Amino acid sequence: MRRFLQRRSTVAFLMCLPLILLIGGLVVYPALYAIYLAMLNKRMTQFVGLGNFEFLLRRATFHLVMFQSCLFAVTAVAAKALLGFLLAHLMHVIPGRHQRIWRGLLLIPWVVPLALSTLGWWWLFDPSYSAFNWLLAKLGAPTVPWLGATGWARFCMILVNTWYGTPFFMIMYLAALKSVPEQLFEAAAIDGAGAWGKLRFVTLPMMRNIISITVLFSLIVTFADFTIVRILTNGGPRDTTHIFATYAFQMGIQSGDIPLGAATSLFMLPILAVASFFILRGVSRRDREMAAA
Amino acid sequence: MSAAASAAGTAATRRRRVPSLARQRRWALWGAYSALGVFVFMFLVPPFYMLVTSLKTSAEISEQRTSPWLVAHPTLANYFDLISNDNFRSFFLNSAKVTICVVALSMVISVLAAFALARMRFFGSSVLATGVFLTYLIPDSLLFIPFFRIIGKLGLVNNAWAMVLIYPTLAVPFCTWIMIGYFASIPKELDEAALIDGAGWLQMLFRIFIPVAMPGIIAATIFAFTVSWGQFIYPLAYLYSSDQMVLTVGIISDLIRADVFQWGKIMAGSLMAAAPPVVIYAFLMDYYIAGLTAGATKG
Numbered sequence: 001m002r003r004f005l006q007r008r009s010t011v012a013f014l015m016c017l018p019l020i021l022l023i024g025g026l027v028v029y030p031a032l033y034a035i036y037l038a039m040l041n042k043r044m045t046q047f048v049g050l051g052n053f054e055f056l057l058r059r060a061t062f063h064l065v066m067f068q069s070c071l072f073a074v075t076a077v078a079a080k081a082l083l084g085f086l087l088a089h090l091m092h093v094i095p096g097r098h099q100r101i102w103r104g105l106l107l108i109p110w111v112v113p114l115a116l117s118t119l120g121w122w123w124l125f126d127p128s129y130s131a132f133n134w135l136l137a138k139l140g141a142p143t144v145p146w147l148g149a150t151g152w153a154r155f156c157m158i159l160v161n162t163w164y165g166t167p168f169f170m171i172m173y174l175a176a177l178k179s180v181p182e183q184l185f186e187a188a189a190i191d192g193a194g195a196w197g198k199l200r201f202v203t204l205p206m207m208r209n210i211i212s213i214t215v216l217f218s219l220i221v222t223f224a225d226f227t228i229v230r231i232l233t234n235g236g237p238r239d240t241t242h243i244f245a246t247y248a249f250q251m252g253i254q255s256g257d258i259p260l261g262a263a264t265s266l267f268m269l270p271i272l273a274v275a276s277f278f279i280l281r282g283v284s285r286r287d288r289e290m291a292a293a
Numbered sequence: 294m295s296a297a298a299s300a301a302g303t304a305a306t307r308r309r310r311v312p313s314l315a316r317q318r319r320w321a322l323w324g325a326y327s328a329l330g331v332f333v334f335m336f337l338v339p340p341f342y343m344l345v346t347s348l349k350t351s352a353e354i355s356e357q358r359t360s361p362w363l364v365a366h367p368t369l370a371n372y373f374d375l376i377s378n379d380n381f382r383s384f385f386l387n388s389a390k391v392t393i394c395v396v397a398l399s400m401v402i403s404v405l406a407a408f409a410l411a412r413m414r415f416f417g418s419s420v421l422a423t424g425v426f427l428t429y430l431i432p433d434s435l436l437f438i439p440f441f442r443i444i445g446k447l448g449l450v451n452n453a454w455a456m457v458l459i460y461p462t463l464a465v466p467f468c469t470w471i472m473i474g475y476f477a478s479i480p481k482e483l484d485e486a487a488l489i490d491g492a493g494w495l496q497m498l499f500r501i502f503i504p505v506a507m508p509g510i511i512a513a514t515i516f517a518f519t520v521s522w523g524q525f526i527y528p529l530a531y532l533y534s535s536d537q538m539v540l541t542v543g544i545i546s547d548l549i550r551a552d553v554f555q556w557g558k559i560m561a562g563s564l565m566a567a568a569p570p571v572v573i574y575a576f577l578m579d580y581y582i583a584g585l586t587a588g589a590t591k592g
Contacts, residue, residue, distance in 0.1 A: 011494050012413035016421060019406035019469060026462045027428050030439035037439060087332060093325040104578055105333045108340060111574045111581075113523030115541040116563040120343040123556055129354070131342055131361040163336065168585065175586040217430075224432030227525045231545075245434035245526070252438045253530050262438045269435070276430045280423070 038263040052263035069243040073223040076161040084169020092177050110167040118231040121160045150240040153233050176210040213282045216275045347561035371561035380535045384543030387453045394457045395521040399464040407472030429466035451533045464517035475509030512584030540566040
């Protein structure tokens with residue numbers, strides 16, 4: 001018994017046991033339980049198979065939820081990736097000792113808890129006291145119903161998400177940019193490459209892996225976002241701006257139809273699975289490259 | 294760098310007359326500074342406006358003729374009101390209680406597991422490492438409905454301790470992942486030296502790995518702290534009464550009563566609630582960024 005306890009694999013297993021229990025009991029089990037819950041009727045007395053999924057797919061509101069989730073995630077991630085790329089390049093031009101302060105200031109949106117900074121945005125978009133509208137009125141422009149009209153509400157969500165997530169992209173890209181060897185740029189310059197050529201033939205190929213990992217990761221997080229939509233519009237006006245998470249919350253927690261809520265959130269699963277697969281591939285490919293280097 | 298730049302410069306001179314290289318680079322630098330300045334200005338508009346609003350009285354906030362971006366009679370009344378408010382104090386204490394427990398729990402779990410996964414190969418260890426990474430990609434908005442039922446069955450509805458049970462699922466996978474990277478970067482010779490000196494596995498972990506990987510541990514701790522301090526969907530779904538709420542949900546529910554929005558207090562409360570992560574960030578920025586980019590640049 002003593003010998004058994006001192007064996008390397010036993011010690012290792014015991015050290016991993018809390019982690020295994022956590023993942024098994026609080027991630028895998030709830031995930032499977034969600035699938036089970038999604039196949040019950042509203043009062044959770046009867047098994048209805050895929051009935052809830054069918055019901056959701058027939059509802060016009062849910063079509064809007066799917067459309068809105070994809071629109072939100074794709075637009076916001078694209079905006080964050082482009083702005084982050086631009087910012088990382090601007091930052092890379094600045095000499096090292098000044099970078100710290102700029103980086104520090106630009107990361108603030110990412111550091112403030114999202115639930116709290118979104119309250120600030122909500123107040124900026126307030127229908128009667130909007131500070132943006134005050135500026136527009138001063139400039140003589142018509143005021144904007146920021147959260148009152150579907151199109152503007154969608155724009156506001158994407159704006160807040162972009163504001164929050166761009167610093168993350170900037171930091172990731174900056175780290176990747178710094179790891180590109182300077183000699184490559186020199187070689188490209190000798191070969192007569194201009195700024196565009198360097199970007200196209202050196203920077204992008206060298207950063208490709210980080211770019212794809214960051215974009216896919218952000219796609220998951222943005223797609224599964226809850227906080228911004230919940231605080232800004234809570235799905236309004238007239239349920240036109242719900243995304244999966246907020247709709248699931250409204251169905252499952254507020255209306256008390258747990259199976260329908262579970263089914264709603266499970267619709268995220270296919271996209272998450274595909275993105276996770278490619279992230280994992282990118283990460284292991286990079287690990288192999290690092291091992292080979 | 295300068296060699297590359299001068300090579301590009303001579304190539305360009307052959308084609309047409311260009312201003313001197315130093316001037317060109319100075320322009321690029323000023324361009325970068327001014328563009329970054331514009332971005333910083335835009336990024337800081339919401340926090341600035343929150344600060345301005347928090348310094349106003351309700352009367353000044355509802356005054357429509359003066360500029361909302363300026364404050365005429367700054368007052369700290371909103372802050373003092375909140376500090377002396379029992380509910381707000383209890384939100385703060387609950388947040389602190391939950392966060393401290395979650396950080397301690399998550400770090401113990403992830404350091405132990407990361408050590409075993411980085412150094413002691415055993416049956417299924419690589420599958421487990423991949424599994425940890427995949428768990429990190431499962432979002433909270435997928436799990437909050439089953440947790441609602443599970444918490445109900447455990448009798449922990451409307452109980453802040455339920456958060457201590459759930460939050461580690463958000464922090465542990467990433468913390469384990471970056472700790473595996475840090476531990477794997479420690480040279481194998483150190484273990485061998487320790488083994489020759491007769492150290493056991495636990496001694497090795499506490500005497501060598503934890504001190505050497507301290508930057509990683511700080512980065513992981515900061516991550517666990519920010520995640521549990523700012524978590525929103527779980528407390529919103531499971532906590533109902535003021536004595537159990539944490540800051541992120543307490544501010545909204547307590548300061549908005551029947552369509553009466555106390556905006557000055559909401560902003561003051563948000564800023565005070567945001568202070569702990571921001572202060573930590575201000576002092577430990579390099580560790581914070583190291584944690585953020587751990588997945589990008591190493592292991």
